[in-house]
Amino acid sequence: MSRRRRIAVVFALLLVLAVPAPVVAVDRTTIDDPFSERSLTKVYPGADDFSEPSGQYRTVGAYRQVDGERQLAGYVFLTSNVVDVEGYGDEPIEFLVALDTNGTLRGVELVEQHEPFFDRASAIQRLRRFSYQMVGMSVTQDVTLRDPDGNEHHVDALTGASVTTRASIETVTRSARIVAKEKGIVSESALDDGSTNETATNQSSERRMTLGDLGRGAPLARWDAGAPDATAGSNDSLTLYAAPIESDPVKRSLFADRAAGPPDANATVLWVGLNAPGSASRPERLRLHQWTRSYAPPVHETRIDGVDWSAALAIEGTLDTASPFVLDLTVGGERLSRTYGPGGLAVRRPVDAVAARTVPAWVGTVESAWQDNWLAAAALVVFLTGIVGIFTFRSRISRRTGWTTNRLRIGTLGVTLAFIGWYHPTQPTTQQIAILVRELVSWATAGGFRWALFFSAPLVAITFICIALVIPKWGRGVFCGWICPFGALSELLYKLTPWEYELPREYHVKLEKLRYPLFVAIVIGFVISTDFGATLAKVEPFKAAFYSSLVTDPVYIAWSALLVVSGAFMFRPYCRYVCPLGAGLALGNVLQREPIQRYDLCGDCVKCQSDCEFQAIEDDGSIDRFQCFQCSVCVDNYYDPEGCPVVLQYDNEHGFTVDAWRDPALIERIRPEDRTTEQQRLLAERAVTDGGETEPYAGSSDLVPDGTVVDMVRRETAGGDAPGSDASCGCSGSDASCGCSGTAWLDGGDGDA
Numbered sequence: 068m069s070r071r072r073r074i075a076v077v078f079a080l081l082l083v084l085a086v087p088a089p090v091v092a093v094d095r096t097t098i099d100d101p102f103s104e105r106s107l108t109k110v111y112p113g114a115d116d117f118s119e120p121s122g123q124y125r126t127v128g129a130y131r132q133v134d135g136e137r138q139l140a141g142y143v144f145l146t147s148n149v150v151d152v153e154g155y156g157d158e159p160i161e162f163l164v165a166l167d168t169n170g171t172l173r174g175v176e177l178v179e180q181h182e183p184f185f186d187r188a189s190a191i192q193r194l195r196r197f198s199y200q201m202v203g204m205s206v207t208q209d210v211t212l213r214d215p216d217g218n219e220h221h222v223d224a225l226t227g228a229s230v231t232t233r234a235s236i237e238t239v240t241r242s243a244r245i246v247a248k249e250k251g252i253v254s255e256s257a258l259d260d261g262s263t264n265e266t267a268t269n270q271s272s273e274r275r276m277t278l279g280d281l282g283r284g285a286p287l288a289r290w291d292a293g294a295p296d297a298t299a300g301s302n303d304s305l306t307l308y309a310a311p312i313e314s315d316p317v318k319r320s321l322f323a324d325r326a327a328g329p330p331d332a333n334a335t336v337l338w339v340g341l342n343a344p345g346s347a348s349r350p351e352r353l354r355l356h357q358w359t360r361s362y363a364p365p366v367h368e369t370r371i372d373g374v375d376w377s378a379a380l381a382i383e384g385t386l387d388t389a390s391p392f393v394l395d396l397t398v399g400g401e402r403l404s405r406t407y408g409p410g411g412l413a414v415r416r417p418v419d420a421v422a423a424r425t426v427p428a429w430v431g432t433v434e435s436a437w438q439d440n441w442l443a444a445a446a447l448v449v450f451l452t453g454i455v456g457i458f459t460f461r462s463r464i465s466r467r468t469g470w471t472t473n474r475l476r477i478g479t480l481g482v483t484l485a486f487i488g489w490y491h492p493t494q495p496t497t498q499q500i501a502i503l504v505r506e507l508v509s510w511a512t513a514g515g516f517r518w519a520l521f522f523s524a525p526l527v528a529i530t531f532i533c534i535a536l537v538i539p540k541w542g543r544g545v546f547c548g549w550i551c552p553f554g555a556l557s558e559l560l561y562k563l564t565p566w567e568y569e570l571p572r573e574y575h576v577k578l579e580k581l582r583y584p585l586f587v588a589i590v591i592g593f594v595i596s597t598d599f600g601a602t603l604a605k606v607e608p609f610k611a612a613f614y615s616s617l618v619t620d621p622v623y624i625a626w627s628a629l630l631v632v633s634g635a636f637m638f639r640p641y642c643r644y645v646c647p648l649g650a651g652l653a654l655g656n657v658l659q660r661e662p663i664q665r666y667d668l669c670g671d672c673v674k675c676q677s678d679c680e681f682q683a684i685e686d687d688g689s690i691d692r693f694q695c696f697q698c699s700v701c702v703d704n705y706y707d708p709e710g711c712p713v714v715l716q717y718d719n720e721h722g723f724t725v726d727a728w729r730d731p732a733l734i735e736r737i738r739p740e741d742r743t744t745e746q747q748r749l750l751a752e753r754a755v756t757d758g759g760e761t762e763p764y765a766g767s768s769d770l771v772p773d774g775t776v777v778d779m780v781r782r783e784t785a786g787g788d789a790p791g792s793d794a795s796c797g798c799s800g801s802d803a804s805c806g807c808s809g810t811a812w813l814d815g816g817d818g819d820a
Contacts, residue, residue: 101163101178102127107143110174111165114140124149124246129165141167142250145178149242154182154234155502155520158597162198162235166243170206170252175199175239182231183498183601189619197225198235206244206253209279210236212435218279218373229436229523276320278308278373281338285310285317290405305398308340308374309407311388321369321379330381335388337364340374343398349376352397357386433522440525443491447526450486451533454479454549458541461699465706466725472699476548477562480555488552492613493526495534495546497586497647498604501593508594534652542659543652544697547642548681551649553612554642554696557634564635575682579643579694582650589647606647638680643694653693663690663702664741666713674710675701 100106107117107127114129116137121127127143147161154160158181165174175198177191185194201210204220212232215221224232247253281287287310312318315329318336322329330336341350355362364380371377386392389409396403437444457464457479461472487493502520510516522528530550537545547554570578585606593600611618611627618624630641642649669675669688676684679701683694690701708714708723713736717727727733731753734746742750 101145101176106163106176110163110176111141111143113173114165117143122249124242124249126246126250139168141165141173142246143174144242144246146238146242147178149245150238152234152238152241153517154180155228155230160231160235160238162239162242164239164243164246166206166246166252168252170247172202172204172206172239172243175201181597182228183597183604185228185231193225194231194235197222197232198239201236201239206240206247207277207280209282210240213439218277230520233523276317276369276371278340278371281310281312281317281371285312285314285338286409288407305403306342307394307396307403307405308338308342308377309394309405310338312336312338312379318379322367322381325367331383333383335382335384335386337380337382337386337388338369338371338377339380339394340371340377341398342375350396350398351400352395353378353380354395355380355382355386355392356395357390357392360385362386433519433525436523437525440491444525444529447487447491447493447529450482451529451550454545455533455537458537458545458697461702462706462728463725465699465703471703473703476699477559479549480559483550483552484555484559487526487530487550488555488613491526492552493524493530494552494609494613495527495530495648496604496607496609497589497651498593498601498607499527499531500648500651501590501600501604504590505594538652538655539658540661541697542656542692542695543649544695546652547646547649548696548698551642553609554639556612556631557639557641560631560634561636561638566636567638568636569638569682572682575643581644582646582653585645586647586650586654590651604647606645608641642696643681656692656695659692662692662741663695664705665689665701665738666705666711666736667738668713668736669738672712675704678704 102120104117107129108114111117111129114131116130116132118128118130124144125148129140129143130137131140132138143163143165145161145163147159151159160180160182161178163174163176163178164172167173177195177198180191180194182194185191200222201220204210208218208220211219211221212224213221222236225235244253278287287308290307312321313336319329321336321338337355339353353363353366355364362382362384364382366378366380369377369379388407391406391408394403394405394407457472457475464470464472464475499521506516506520521531530546533550534543534546569575585603589600589603589606591600592603605620605623605626608627608630611624612631618627630645633640665688670686672688676686676688679698681694681696681698683691683696684701685691704711706714706728708718714723714727714733717723717730717733717736721727721730721732728737728746729749731750734742734750737746
């Protein structure tokens with residue numbers, strides 16, 4: 068065995084044996100016995116005695132000695148006994164929570180979680196530190212990830228884990244509010260029932276309902292602007308609020324001082340609030356519109372802390388709060404029209420009502436993430452649109468002298484690595500595809516699809532939408548060859564280093580199939596168990612490359628380093644032989660409608676095959692669509708009059724122009740299965756004009772005509788020219804160009820090729 072073959076075998080074995088290396092068991096439980104005295108004392112350090120778990124939610128009473136007397140300090144409970152909020156791992160995140168008798172959180176401890184990114188001790192510690200931020204907040208407060216406003220409690224989000232962040236917040240706050248209601252810490256008007264996301268309002272003689280209370284008990288919409296035509300000094304700072312009220316206790320509270328009492332159970336109740344500092348806040352006119360119906364309900368003013376004016380409207384009719392409706396108000400002589408969308412979506416213009424009609428309620432849960440990342444999302448859309456534009460006009464770009472699409476691709480890879488690799492990490496993963504499959508299985512078997520999982524990370528969502536749009540036309544190579552950050556890192560590293568090593572083709576053909584069982588295993592792993600699937604997904608080095616703050620596992624770091632370093636010696640080895648994400652996307656190439664065109668001589672000329680660093684071109688000249696990365700090297704060669712033998716011959720016979728590919732003489736040389744509809748039409752017209760003559764090479768057992776460039780190259784390789792021939796041909800290795808000289812190959816022509 069030669070030295071090169073031994074090296075190839077060793078490298079192949081390293082790739083195969085290293086795949087299982089990241090697969091290690093992970094203990095997701097941080098507290099084995101949450102109701103042990105040690106755990107209870109840790110979560111409620113101010114208590115010195117605890118009762119046994121009891122009641123509907125299995126709560127533990129926490130006591131302390133005050134002046135020698137045993138007094139109730141609060142309660143401790145497991146969130147899993149109260150609510151069931153699924154995280155990114157399709158299982159609840161479980162916390163042990165301590166709540167005092169004033170409704171304040173005194174302790175939060177992580178018990179168990181199954182989130183894919185939090186599978187190491189340091190990552191779990193990050194989640195624990197995040198939960199500690201909620202200690203000290205009241206059950207009557209909202210949690211915000213932005214600057215706190217009014218009755219809000221600020222926490223810093225977990226980097227790169229927006230779904231886990233929101234699931235943790237909802238788990239702790241919802242369970243705390245339900246237990247507070249059950250223990251009488253807050254009144255019945257605080258929450259309707261434990262299945263809703265309503266919160267304490269504590270409507271008592273000492274405390275009025277607040278804007279925050281309503282926001283927790285109903286889908287509250289907010290508009291932070293005055294009228295569109297407002298002038299300086301008018302209602303520039305006017306803020307409008309609206310929320311449908313479905314909770315019977317809240318309805319009774321809002322209409323408590325109305326002589327007729329609460330409205331009929333069939334009536335729709337809508338709460339409206341205004342903040343208009345420096346101007347009259349009470350509207351002179353208030354109407355509601357929904358499609359062709361209009362309503363002018365009686366206005367019952369309410370007292371809500373946090374707004375200057377508010378009212379409860381009882382609409383006797385068919386107003387559907389699950390569909391958009393328009394609030395039409397006149398305040399301070401100026402008219403305002405705002406559209407309320409489903410789930411509390413605040414739409415500014417009435418004309419947006421038609422669009423809002425189709426917006427589902429889950430949009431409200433991801434709205435803040437899109438608002439926080441709108442600039443980066445807009446930049447990504449522009450970037451991806453530019454790439455799609457290059458593919459749309461790729462043939463025109465490649466026909467221009469001095470231009471190659473592959474050069475544009477190399478420049479694009481630099482932007483990809485800097486922008487969506489390091490500056491704003493946006494690396495799609497197999498894990499996300501696997502979770503999509505799992506959600507589809509769940510939807511088909513049990514109903515319900517959690518769209519918020521996929522739209523909580525705006526840039527990743529945009530990237531996947533782009534992938535879904537381009538695969539049917541150009542295949543997965545648009546992403547793998549142009550947009551993938553790790554692919555960009557590997558390829559640019561290879562081009563910057565002096566080493567060049569390539570596996571023999573026989574090993575390449577075998578190893579490229581390794582990706583597909585890996586992809587299938589990860590998908591099945593996630594369907595069976597999130598933990599198992601996340602463990603298998605560690606074959607992907609993306610976290611180590613772009614989310615380093617989430618990585619501490621030394622085995623995973625070593626594996627990722629091996630893949631990165633191997634890219635300095637070999638052209639994108641991970642992408643071609645291991646990547647399960649590329650394998651999953653490649654399966655979508657069965658939908659690809661636009662193949663890369665090939666000539667009849669492409670099986671005999673090896674120029675494109677030798678130039679393709681991805682080794683996606685077969686010996687017969689065809690392109691393996693499942694291995695093609697759309698690098699466009701073969702496309703550039705296809706249109707190159709100085710490098711492609713077919714175009715070179717056409718140039719000598721007919722004269723080359725950028726519109727040569729509309730000439731039937733050149734179209735005839737394109738493989739029939741690759742011709743466009745327009746090219747087929749032109750050939751059909753040519754056949755009619757010429758009396759129905761067949762194509763010159765149709766039915767030939769040898770597609771290489773006598774006297775062509777490839778024919779002369781083949782003869783010289785075989786040991787000499789045909790008798791009586793004065794022609795000679797050859798290919799230059801330095802500039803990868805081919806040419807012929809003499810007269811025989813041109814059938815009487817003169818001059819060099």
